[in-house]
Amino acid sequence: MTETMARPPLDKKIISKLEEIFGEERVLTRNTDMITYSYDASFETQLNPRKPEVAVIALSTEEVSQCVKLANEHNVPIYPRGAATGQTGGAVSTKGGIVIDLSKMNRILDIDHRNMQVIIEPGVVQNDLNEALKPYGLRFPPDPGSANMCTVGGMVSNNSSGLRAVKYGVTRHYVLGMEVVLPTGDIIVTGGAKSKALKSVSGYDLAHLMIGSEGTLGIVTRLRLKLLPLPVTRGIILCSFKQLEDAGAAVNAVFSSGLQPSAIEIMDFNCTKAVNMMKPELNLPVDNEAILVFEVDGAKEEVTSQVARLKKVVETYASYIKFSDEPEECEKLWQARKLVGAAVGLLKPGGFRVYGGEDICVPISRLPETLREIHNIADRYGIVCGIYGHVGDGNLHTGPVVNSNNEVEMENVQKMIDDIHDLAIKMEGTTTAEHGVGIVRAKYMDVEHGPAMDIMRAIKRTLDPNNILNPGKMALPN
Incomplete structure (x- = not known):
């Protein structure tokens, strides 16, 4: 088991605070649990599993916010995790800290079929969403090969695509807005706080900054998604x-x-x-x-x-x-x-x-x-x-x-x-089209992006000055 914790062990007071936020039954510290959270689907984590110190299972935005505030206050790294079907080590620890499991935040909150959109929590599985949309003759088009397992929050984190991207595009084309917990624990809503519009050019496009950021800039807790009709x-x-x-x-x-x-x-x-x-x-x-x-x-x-x-x-x-x-x-x-x-x-x-x-x-x-x-x-x-x-x-x-x-x-x-x-x-291509960077492709980022990486790192430092959110991923600070 690879040692990842290059920092002092978590203070027991922090564990106690987590138990106050989540309840004792949703704060996991046993070694067997930590081993489970040491892997995703990547070859990298098969070779080098990475144990966190604690895993918490979130059920609400408020819980996520309180957890992030606690982590930021004490400079504890925190790693968002969905179904862990990713293949880059993107949802595992790099230096101990807290894994926050969002897979139980899996409610479909509102199928607004008249306005061709749906509001969901990030832990909804892609195929489950489309099954729920079928009676309305609608669908969420991105369809990765792991659609029976992967969560939509994970798809947003990696800007996933899949089999039909050639005609219907990728995940970012269907995100109208999102609720995000920032590294400070503050909560924002992108795309208009109360908007149900299908397009907007009002303000900076913060949703697209978050899409594909692999949990390094914020934790998505709610999504407003554009839908399309099912083909005949x-x-x-x-x-x-x-x-x-x-x-x-x-x-x-x-x-x-x-x-x-x-x-x-x-x-x-x-x-x-x-x-x-x-x-x-x-x-x-x-x-x-x-x-x-x-x-x-x-x-x-x-x-x-x-x-x-x-x-x-x-x-x-x-x-x-x-x-x-x-x-x-x-x-x-x-x-x-x-x-x-x-x-x-x-x-x-x-x-x-x-x-x-x-x-x-x-x-x-x-x-x-x-x-x-x-x-x-x-x-x-x-x-x-x-x-x-x-x-x-x-x-x-x-x-x-x-x-x-x-x-x-x-x-x-x-x-x-x-x-x-x-x-x-x-070949003038890219090292990743839909699976993301995570740990395994971080070393190629500077070659692929050149000076643009300096801008990415500056954005990370601005939003997350204490570097608590998913550190060590995407060639961003460890």
Whole structure:
């Protein structure tokens, strides 16, 4: 267990104060509890778990505010945490202190369907929100692969996106306002204290300053979100390609033709193999280097027209094409893409999938060479690796698979991760498109942003002069 506490232990009086705020049953100090809060879904925390000194479970904004005021008064670091599905160490301690668990603040407070918006607490799970919106014919469009588990507060913290970002954008496009507890413990509401408007240019856009800040500038306790109607019809086209480069070229050609699919997902030959191993009845085509899954949505006539045009564009590059607009068949075709994150681990007997270098994004024009170079990097280090992701906006997820008792592989996969991040920057891209920076990508921030990092650090110092909120993340002060 990695030691993270480079400061004096918490005074027992602070624990007592926390018990006054939250009640004894929601203040956790046992070693077994602290071990639980030492991890998120990242490879980094598997290797180096980071224990806090205490975890508290919040149920209200007032509790969060009182806790932050206490932490600020005594210079105690505090780490906001939702479902901990993040893959960057963003919700774990770096130097002891308090983890504040927001996952129980999970109420849907107001579905204002007439005004196309909803007010929720940050611990609402994304899929639960959309299930509640279905009877109104509405949805919250961002849909990360962890939608069955991740909280919307976590999505806001990392500005998450997902499968349909290519058409519908990312989380920040749907946040109209939020209630935020600042590092002082003060509470503000962005987007207008009482506003129900769907747009505004009144004042500084403080909501967008908070979105993607990974809990370093404030703790979100309430969200006002914009909604969209559910699409009437969806159609799915599955295509396979003999060469990775052909798949990349097909994506370029689709956009050049003026088409706007709602999603374009890629799976390389290793991912196809893994999915067929996990679920043979899907029977994905195997004589290929890549599969693309296109989705189009809208009115029935619009979908029919888009599909015909899309098929005409991709048939120049594809060796196999399959289409369906039947809901059950569409779900079956999508199932392959949804399974791939878990299936990749089957590529190596006794191996496990490493979440590292897993979220790069490159310009669409450089997709073909990036796809090939990732495999060249994997081959250089002798690592089995699958590539999948939201190729429609250049977002690639790599899935290296290693054996944990093979020291050489464990060392090589770390080098491979570094090379993949370096490749993203070389290709004029970014080291993270939707998973965030946290601990694991902090070392690339200065290279990626240059002098702009000085401005980010200045903002952090201004809002959080005592550096209590999620310190050590995003290359901000530790």
